[in-house]
Amino acid sequence: MIPYNKVQNNLVIEVIDEIASAIRLVTGVEKAVLHEPMIGQVEMDAVHHCIFGGFVSSVGPAITQFENMLCDYTGAEHAVAVVNGTAGLHLMLMASGIGSNSEVLVPALTFVASGNAILQANAMPHFVDSSPADLGIDVAKLDGYLADISEMRDGCCWNVKTGRVISHVMPVHVFGHIGNVEGLKALAERYNIQIVEDSAEALGSWKGGRHAGLFGTCGAVSFNGNKIVTTGGGGAILTDDANLATRIRVLATTAKRDHPFLYWHDSLGFNYRMPALNAAFGVAQMARLDAMLEAKSRLRIAYQDAYSTARYTAFFAGPGNCQANHWLNAIQLDQSLSQHRDAILHGLNERGYGCRPVWNLLSELPHFRDCPSMSVDQAMDLASRLINIPSSAMLASDLVG
Ligand SMILES: Cc1ncc(COP(=O)(O)O)c(C=O)c1O
Numbered sequence: 001m002i003p004y005n006k007v008q009n010n011l012v013i014e015v016i017d018e019i020a021s022a023i024r025l026v027t028g029v030e031k032a033v034l035h036e037p038m039i040g041q042v043e044m045d046a047v048h049h050c051i052f053g054g055f056v057s058s059v060g061p062a063i064t065q066f067e068n069m070l071c072d073y074t075g076a077e078h079a080v081a082v083v084n085g086t087a088g089l090h091l092m093l094m095a096s097g098i099g100s101n102s103e104v105l106v107p108a109l110t111f112v113a114s115g116n117a118i119l120q121a122n123a124m125p126h127f128v129d130s131s132p133a134d135l136g137i138d139v140a141k142l143d144g145y146l147a148d149i150s151e152m153r154d155g156c157c158w159n160v161k162t163g164r165v166i167s168h169v170m171p172v173h174v175f176g177h178i179g180n181v182e183g184l185k186a187l188a189e190r191y192n193i194q195i196v197e198d199s200a201e202a203l204g205s206w207k208g209g210r211h212a213g214l215f216g217t218c219g220a221v222s223f224n225g226n227k228i229v230t231t232g233g234g235g236a237i238l239t240d241d242a243n244l245a246t247r248i249r250v251l252a253t254t255a256k257r258d259h260p261f262l263y264w265h266d267s268l269g270f271n272y273r274m275p276a277l278n279a280a281f282g283v284a285q286m287a288r289l290d291a292m293l294e295a296k297s298r299l300r301i302a303y304q305d306a307y308s309t310a311r312y313t314a315f316f317a318g319p320g321n322c323q324a325n326h327w328l329n330a331i332q333l334d335q336s337l338s339q340h341r342d343a344i345l346h347g348l349n350e351r352g353y354g355c356r357p358v359w360n361l362l363s364e365l366p367h368f369r370d371c372p373s374m375s376v377d378q379a380m381d382l383a384s385r386l387i388n389i390p391s392s393a394m395l396a397s398d399l400v401g
Helices: 010-027 040-053 059-072 083-095 111-121 141-148 180-190 242-252 276-286 291-304 335-348 377-385 393-398
Strands: 078-082 102-107 126-128 150-153 156-159 164-168 192-199 218-222 235-239 313-315 331-334 387-388
Touching: 010 291, 010 313, 010 335, 010 387, 040 276, 059 078, 059 235, 059 276, 078 083, 078 180, 078 242, 083 111, 083 192, 083 218, 083 235, 083 242, 102 111, 111 126, 126 141, 126 235, 141 150, 141 180, 164 180, 180 192, 235 242, 291 313, 291 393, 331 335, 331 377, 335 377, 335 387, 377 387
Parallel strands: 102 126, 102 164, 164 192, 192 218
Antiparallel strands: 078 235, 150 156, 156 164, 218 235, 313 331, 331 387
């Protein structure tokens, strides 16, 4: 990558012009951040009501109401609201039988929280490659890889190279696109590997009539301020498994046994329950979800159209066989431009458009350097060329034409 302050050649300026013109054409605005939440009077009223209702902390009607709304919307049998998506990922792993000799297959192309949660659970991330078509796990490549590096013993998938058990796989629904979950399910069943989904970005994404997070054992969504629905900070675990939901609730509540006044804690637990204030905010936000999804769909169509004639960039449309929430829109630079990515991003941000690269691969970060990894050449290529463009739902209300 060439340092961005060293490159201002004509080609880079042309590319910046091309990307910025399409953003301006679609949104009609001269400045736009990457993503901003839609917050108004309903959220203020909900929080006000919660404050004066007397329950502001980790119990109260707002939490139950928020969890019920999540179940109604997603079709999950159970939803457990927690302090953030990362805590949700950590809890899913802790409650689903992770051990210190476990490896968790996880894409290298994801937000750092996916890998951090695995380390927090005392397990080992094992990085896998991503599919350029949907940004999810490349299942065919993983299939060949597992045949090479693993053997089945006592019903478990052993990594013969590390001597650990590959017990879990954590697919990530990047930008809300759902990848090859059917293929992953079949593969995971063959190797007796549990699927726990990082659905942090995928509230409102569906495939084959199922909501993200419900393809495996459980999935965690995030309600961080930059997500499609926010609670300020927050997350939730979705699952159809009643026993798992109970274990998650207990672990999220310091593993305290339910009792009106005694403090008995069965095991190491965590203080991860979502406060009622955040849940009240979330109840108001959930009422906006359909409108947000509709706005994001319009924005995606307009961007796709605007970039259809672009010379240096292609709109990332996603797999087409899922109903994505289109949380963040992305474009891909031509391969020959990847070395100029940061110069292009610098120029776009200087012009007022909040554009971002996708993440650095986790396998390149210092604290994951010793983790096992398959070759992640596709993820590397994607990371060098993907750029997120302004995607706030309110940009759709200003759509030109
Ligand atoms: C893919 C992914 N995983 C996990 C998280 C963590 O969620 P949170 O920020 O709520 O902890 C995020 C977002 O922030 C994310 O984008």
